[in-house]
Amino acid sequence: MALASIDLYAQAIPVQDLLAQGITSVPEAYIQPHPPIYGSQRGNSTQIPVIDLTLPEEEITDTIARACKDWGFFQVISHGVAQEIVDGMLQAAKDFFDLPMAVRMKYFSATPVPKTTGYSVRFDNSSVVDCRDFLFQSLCYPPSSDAVKESCPSDPPHYRDSSARYCEAMHDLGRKLLRYVSRGLGLESNQIEQSLEELHHSMLMNRYLPCPQPELVLALRSHTDPNVISLLVDNGVPGLQVLKDGAWITVHSLPGAIIVNMGDQLEIMSNGKYKSAEHRALANSDSTRYSIASFFEPPPAGPLIAPFPELVNPQDESQFQAVCYRDYLAIFFAKQASGKSVITQVKK
Numbered sequence: 001m002a003l004a005s006i007d008l009y010a011q012a013i014p015v016q017d018l019l020a021q022g023i024t025s026v027p028e029a030y031i032q033p034h035p036p037i038y039g040s041q042r043g044n045s046t047q048i049p050v051i052d053l054t055l056p057e058e059e060i061t062d063t064i065a066r067a068c069k070d071w072g073f074f075q076v077i078s079h080g081v082a083q084e085i086v087d088g089m090l091q092a093a094k095d096f097f098d099l100p101m102a103v104r105m106k107y108f109s110a111t112p113v114p115k116t117t118g119y120s121v122r123f124d125n126s127s128v129v130d131c132r133d134f135l136f137q138s139l140c141y142p143p144s145s146d147a148v149k150e151s152c153p154s155d156p157p158h159y160r161d162s163s164a165r166y167c168e169a170m171h172d173l174g175r176k177l178l179r180y181v182s183r184g185l186g187l188e189s190n191q192i193e194q195s196l197e198e199l200h201h202s203m204l205m206n207r208y209l210p211c212p213q214p215e216l217v218l219a220l221r222s223h224t225d226p227n228v229i230s231l232l233v234d235n236g237v238p239g240l241q242v243l244k245d246g247a248w249i250t251v252h253s254l255p256g257a258i259i260v261n262m263g264d265q266l267e268i269m270s271n272g273k274y275k276s277a278e279h280r281a282l283a284n285s286d287s288t289r290y291s292i293a294s295f296f297e298p299p300p301a302g303p304l305i306a307p308f309p310e311l312v313n314p315q316d317e318s319q320f321q322a323v324c325y326r327d328y329l330a331i332f333f334a335k336q337a338s339g340k341s342v343i344t345q346v347k348k
C-alpha cells in the first residue's frame with residue numbers, strides 16, 4: 001500500500017526508536033519492492049584500490065587517476081588525519097543519535113532544498129524509506145566562522161569542537177585529493193578548486209540501527225553523490241557496497257583508511273572521463289553502523305559547472321549541459337534519486 005509522504009515521516013521517526021528497542025519485523029514503509037540482494041555479488045577478494053599518500057607524488061597521481069577511471073572509489077591510508085580526530089567525530093555522532101528522540105527532534109528538518117542543517121530519516125518523497133536516520137551539517141568550513149558554528153547542533157555539548165577539528169582536517173585532505181585528481185586529468189593542480197570559485201564543504205552523519213529483517217530493506221538506497229568528491233569514514237561495521245561492472249562489491253576498508261568517491265559534478269567536469277560510482281548501504285541485524293560523509297561541492301549559487309574545455313575535443317565532444325549546483329540539487333531532491341538517475345538529466 002502506498003502511503004502519503006507525510007505519513008512516512010510520521011511513521012519513520014518513531015520507528016527509529018522502535019528499532020532501538022528491538023522490534024521483530026520491519027514496518028511496510030521500509031520494505032523494498034525488489035529484494036536488495038539482487039544482481040551478482042563478488043566475494044571479498046575484489047576490493048576498491050588502496051592508495052598510500054606517502055608514496056611519490058607522480059605515483060599517487062597515476063594511481064588515483066586509474067582508480068577514478070576504473071572504480072570511481074578508492075581508499076587512502078597514511079593520509080595525515082589523526083585517528084583520534086576521526087574517533088572524536090564518530091563519538092559525537094553516536095552521542096547525538098543516543099539523545100532522546102525529543103531532543104533530536106529539536107533539530108528536525110523536513111525540507112532538504114536548499115540543504116538545511118538538521119536531523120531526519122529521509123531526504124525526499126520516495127515511496128520506500130531507507131533504514132537509517134541522519135544528521136546533516138550544511139556548512140563545515142571554516143569552522144571558526146559564525147555561520148559554521150550556527151550550523152552545528154548544540155547537543156551534545158562536545159559536538160561543535162569535535163566537528164571543528166574533524167572538518168579542518170578533512171578539508172585539508174579533500175583539497176589535497178582534488179589537486180591529485182586535477183593533475184591526473186592533465187589539468188593544473190589547482191584548476192578544479194579554482195573553477196569552483198569557493199570550495200563548499202558539508203557533512204552527513206548516518207546511523208543504521210540493527211534491523212530485524214535486513215534482507216527486505218536497504219540501509220541507504222543506490223545513488224551517486226551529487227557533489228564533486230566525498231570522503232567517508234565508518235565505525236568498522238561493513239555495509240557500504242559499490243557497483244562495479246554490474247556487481248555489488250562490499251567495501252572492507254583497511255583500519256584507519258578513509259574512503260574517497262567521485263561525485264556527479266566531477267563526472268561533468270571531466271566530461272565523463274571519471275564516473276560517479278553507484279553505491280548503497282546494506283542493513284544488518286547485529287550491529288549499529290555509523291558513517292560520516294564529507295561532501296566537497298561548488299557553492300550552491302556558484303559558477304556553472306561544465307566539462308573543462310581542455311577535455312572537450314572533436315573526438316570527445318561535450319557530453320553534459322552546463323548546470324548551476326543549486327539547480328542540480330533541486331533535481332537530486334525532486335527526482336527521488338536512485339542509481340544514476342540524476343546525472344542523466346543533464347546529459348546532452
Ligand SMILES: O=C(O)CCC(=O)C(=O)O
Binds near residue numbers: 204234240291
Ligand atoms: O554509509 C555509507 O557507507 C554510505 C553513505 C553515503 O553514501 C552517503 O551518505 O552519501
Ligand SMILES: [Fe+2]
Binds near residue numbers: 293
Ligand atoms: Fe553516497
